[in-house]
Amino acid sequence: MTSLNDFLFGIYPYICLTVFLLGSLIRFDRDQYTWKSDSSQLLRAGQLRWGSNLFHVGVLFLFFGHTFGMLTPHFIYEPFIGAGAKQVVAMTSGGLFGLLGFIGVSILLHRRLSDPRIRVNSKTSDIVLLWLLWLQLALGLATIPLSAQHLDGSMMMKLAGWAQSIVTFQAGAPELLAEAGWVFKAHMFLGMSIFLIFPFTRLVHVWSGFGSVAYLVRPYQIVRSRRLGVPAPKSHGNR
Ligand code: HEM
Numbered sequence: 001m002t003s004l005n006d007f008l009f010g011i012y013p014y015i016c017l018t019v020f021l022l023g024s025l026i027r028f029d030r031d032q033y034t035w036k037s038d039s040s041q042l043l044r045a046g047q048l049r050w051g052s053n054l055f056h057v058g059v060l061f062l063f064f065g066h067t068f069g070m071l072t073p074h075f076i077y078e079p080f081i082g083a084g085a086k087q088v089v090a091m092t093s094g095g096l097f098g099l100l101g102f103i104g105v106s107i108l109l110h111r112r113l114s115d116p117r118i119r120v121n122s123k124t125s126d127i128v129l130l131w132l133l134w135l136q137l138a139l140g141l142a143t144i145p146l147s148a149q150h151l152d153g154s155m156m157m158k159l160a161g162w163a164q165s166i167v168t169f170q171a172g173a174p175e176l177l178a179e180a181g182w183v184f185k186a187h188m189f190l191g192m193s194i195f196l197i198f199p200f201t202r203l204v205h206v207w208s209g210f211g212s213v214a215y216l217v218r219p220y221q222i223v224r225s226r227r228l229g230v231p232a233p234k235s236h237g238n239r
Pocket residue numbers: 037038039040041048052053056059060063108109112129130133203205206207208209210
């Protein structure tokens with residue numbers, strides 16, 4: 001059991017991160033025409049507005065919440081908020097946005113499975129991905145009553161310590177999870193697995209979603225005339 005624990009929480013995270021980064025790079029390099037969110041809005045707009053918006057609002061909050069919540073070293077936020085209070089903030093905000101995301105993904109799943117036009121145009125990976133996200137959100141929500149049994153923040157500190165040890169290549173990360181219950185571990189395993197399958201699904205659009213923020217700061221496009229004697233305009237205002 002210990003060796004399985006060591007593999008799942010000491011080695012598997014690196015397998016997932018490597019496949020996530022290298023796989024995304026290779027897909028972008030070799031298969032750019034498949035790099036898209038594959039919207040099904042043209043097939044049917046119904047249910048997409050509520051489903052997709054609720055899902056994206058929820059999941060984007062959770063993404064940033066997990067990233068900053070787990071990876072910010074304790075000493076940075078300690079002067080402002082204690083571990084117990086941070087846990088309560090994480091549970092309430094994560095619970096609220098997790099619920100929004102869960103309702104959203106349930107609508108998306110229902111829409112994808114019940115509409116024959118969307119169903120026939122769905123790849124297996126589209127359906128598997130929605131089920132995995134549904135299960136991951138359900139498991140995340142299921143951790144909240146368990147966390148409520150120990151509000152001192154000690155378990156949250158261990159989980160954050162595990163994530164920080166992994167990204168900073170420290171030994172002994174799996175031991176930090178010795179006391180974590182199976183719901184926490186299942187949620188973490190599935191979370192890592194979503195990174196593993198990421199490059200093989202429509203999830204690659206998440207890179208582009210974040211990348212598009214660069215348009216806010218990109219320099220003006222310089223447009224030069226090809227006709228001789230026509231002075232080139234300095235720049236065009238359209239970004
Ligand atoms: C970075 C910002 C993001 C942008 C700009 C974005 C944009 C989009 C767009 C335009 C679509 C197609 C239309 C639709 O079905 O709503 C889509 C679909 C989808 N997105 Fe995102 N997205 C982002 C982040 C994410 C994240 C973080 C996840 C999950 C981890 C995610 C998962 C999905 C899924 C599963 C679908 C397909 C929904 C369906 O079944 O129709 N997206 N996204």
